[in-house]
Amino acid sequence: MAKKDKLLKKSRFLNSVNSLREAIASDKSGSEKFQYSTREGYIGKILEIIMEKKEKKFLKEDLIV
Amino acid sequence: MPVGLIFMRWNEVAGNEILAKFPEDLDVPDRTLMQVFHTHEYTGETGMISLMVGTTNIASYYTGPESNYCVLIVLGLGEDPDVYESSLAEVAQILLQNLDNDKYLKLIPSLYHHIRDYPFFNSEQQLIYLYQNDVKRGIITQLRDEGVVTKSQLITWLRQTYPRGFGDIDLTLFEFIQKDFIQMHSVKDERSMVIFFINDIVMFRKPAFNILKGPHGKGLPKNFEATYMNSSNLFFQNYNPSEEDNLKIINILKNPQAYELLNLLRDNVIKNNDFDRLKKTGIPDIENVFETLLEAQIIMKFQDIEGTTFYALLTDFFITNLTPEYILSVLQKYNKNRTKSKDILSKYLNLLEEAYINSFP
DSSP, X not given: OOHHXXXXXXXXXXXXXXXXXXXXXXXXXXXXXOSOSSHHHHHHHHHHHHHHHTTSOOOGGGGOO | OOOEEEEEEEETTTEEEEEXXXXXXXXXXXXXXXXXXXXXXXXXXXXXXXXXXXXXXXXXXXXXXXXOEEEEEEEOXXXXXXXXXXXXXXXXXXXXXXOGGGGGGGGHHHHHHHHHHGGGOOHHHHHHHHHHSHXXXXXXXXXXXXSEXXXXXXXXXXXXXXXXXXXXXXXXXXXXXHTTXXXXXXXXXXXXXXXXXXXXXEEEEEXXXXXXXXXXXXXXXXXXXHHHHXXXXXXXXXXXXXXXXXXXXXXXXXXXXXXXXXXXXXXXXXXXXXXXXXXXXXXXXXXXXHHHHHHTTSEEEEEOTTSOEEEEESXXXXXXXXXXXXXHHHHXXXXXXXXXXXXXXXXXXXXXXXXXXXXXX
């Protein structure tokens, strides 16, 4: 499997997109608690990653959990 | 590179009226300026035109028949006028907002420099410059909360929020589409085009890691190393990103001299002995820029017993665009409350998914 596909399979964001999509399609309100419910939380996570990585460049892959 | 800028308006009695130009000795024949105005009049629309008059290469932005102003730049032969469109539009908006008491006059030199420099901005500078614009920042802030709006809803909101005007919304939306912040699509049962927010701008201070890993190797005397590193640790122990702080930094770094200095400081500690050299290589206002960076706690300074001053980067700046992953909570609420149609929500999820996947190499 291509490296990108492997990476994206792990993506909690994409899994959440699919869950929400299913909820919408089946007329359910959906109760999933997403990884980031606020923008502040999202930014806090990125800052945390950057502080851990130090001089190494921040990559979008770092946010994939 | 633009040779000069002219700000003018059309007067029914006097014809062309030049309100300001930079440099002062810029000489463009009256008949050329009339030709510019007549070309704008022919289209009757707000927007940019470009034309060659003899060997004079001109790009001009018209504010529309209601206000009747024009911002025109004279370009070098062979220069592409299209790269100046968004900055010309922005400058026109700034000038219109500063007509009272001729406030625009003292802005003219810096506005010319902005138009001149903008096409050479790297992606980081472009994000900085976009975010310092009140209207563009306002739209992004609105989209962070709403996720998806129709174009007519956005225009209604803009009219309420910016009663003095908000510039050319189509040009702004086009820029946002080009920079991948949004997509616009027609959706069933919606009369207006729908705007979907697919990339946010994220920014905050971060430690100057490149200097911290070895300050002495970057030019800081050994006896200052411990103080420097402790200052950085202390700053970030108490640091919480805020919009107010981000805007303070953005408004500093939008100045190309400040940005250039930041880039130099990312790699090296700078001494006051370097000032004369740096003035000649693109930072003529270096003393003032350093003062501004000091006040904002972007840099700190040290002085040795011989009187040499060392400037070290205390806080670097991180700015990038990223998928707004938090927006799923907003969409979930819309779904729960049935405040947006299934078509819109499904479309949005598809666009987010596609934008997210495509953002990885």
